[in-house]
Amino acid sequence: MERVPVLKIGDILLVSIQIDMEDQTALQLQEDLAERIVATGCHGVIIDISALDIVDSFVGRTLATIASVSRVLDAETVVVGMRPAVAITLVELGLSLQGIRTALNVELGIEMLARSRAEAEPDDDDEDEADPAAVSTP
Amino acid sequence: MERVPVLKIGDILLVSIQIDMEDQTALQLQEDLAERIVATGCHGVIIDISALDIVDSFVGRTLATIASVSRVLDAETVVVGMRPAVAITLVELGLSLQGIRTALNVELGIEMLARSRAEAEPDDDDEDEADPAAVSTP
DSSP states (O other), rough: OOOOEEEETTTTEEEEEEEEOOOHHHHHHHHHHHHHHHHHHHEEEEETTTTTSOOOOHHHHHHHHHHHHHTTTEEEEEOOOOHHHHHHHHHHHHHHOOTTTSSSSSSHHHHHHHHHHHHOOTTTOOOTOOOOOOOOOO | OOOOOOOEEEEEEEOOOOOOOOHHHHHHHHHHHHHHHHHHHOOEEOOOOOSSSOOOOOHHHHHHHHHHHHHHHTTTEEOOOOOOOHHHHHTTOOOTTTOOOOEEEHHOOOOHHHHHHHHHOOOOOOOOOOOOOOOOOO
């Protein structure tokens, strides 16, 4: 069984999905990610799907589950790198990835996580870039 | 043909190899990486191989070629995440990945790149990296 690696970069866990998600792979990824969130105390998860040609309902559900599990563990999830064609197909299929935040690429995803973290903890870090206008797209 | 995505994080390009490297995939990756180095002006490349069970002589040669091409383009390459069993097999096979720098994980790789960059450019250079203009999330 193939396994998707979870990379830690600072306060963020990065997952680059490149292989077809089958049941076992998806379950394993959910488990690995949850364990890494607990072990590292990371508050952000970025999932890059720029290698995926197709995002079907199963992958969509997997992403939603990962986001929910992460949220329960106090980590926020951003899905990045979606191809334009994938976005179009998703909407045509009636899948709008509700509850999942998205960004264009990894860097913008990191920015988004930093911003929402700064908003969540206004006392500790005094980041001056807390822009309330740029919140999540539903 | 599958394609390995190249992710940009700050001044670093990150590649996570998860699929079996065949001739075409390896060539495509070399090409993509070289183009991204030129397009972004990044000075560091991190290749994560934590998903690989086996690193044979072909993969070893591919990594060496990538490192050489990057060096010519003024970017340094660090291979990270090698499994212990892979390291043992590599040495038993007589492949010692000469000319390739390694680190245990992505974070240590980033540190290594930052350190060697600081040594290479002792003068304070305040490069203003032009942020991509399109910050809007879709």
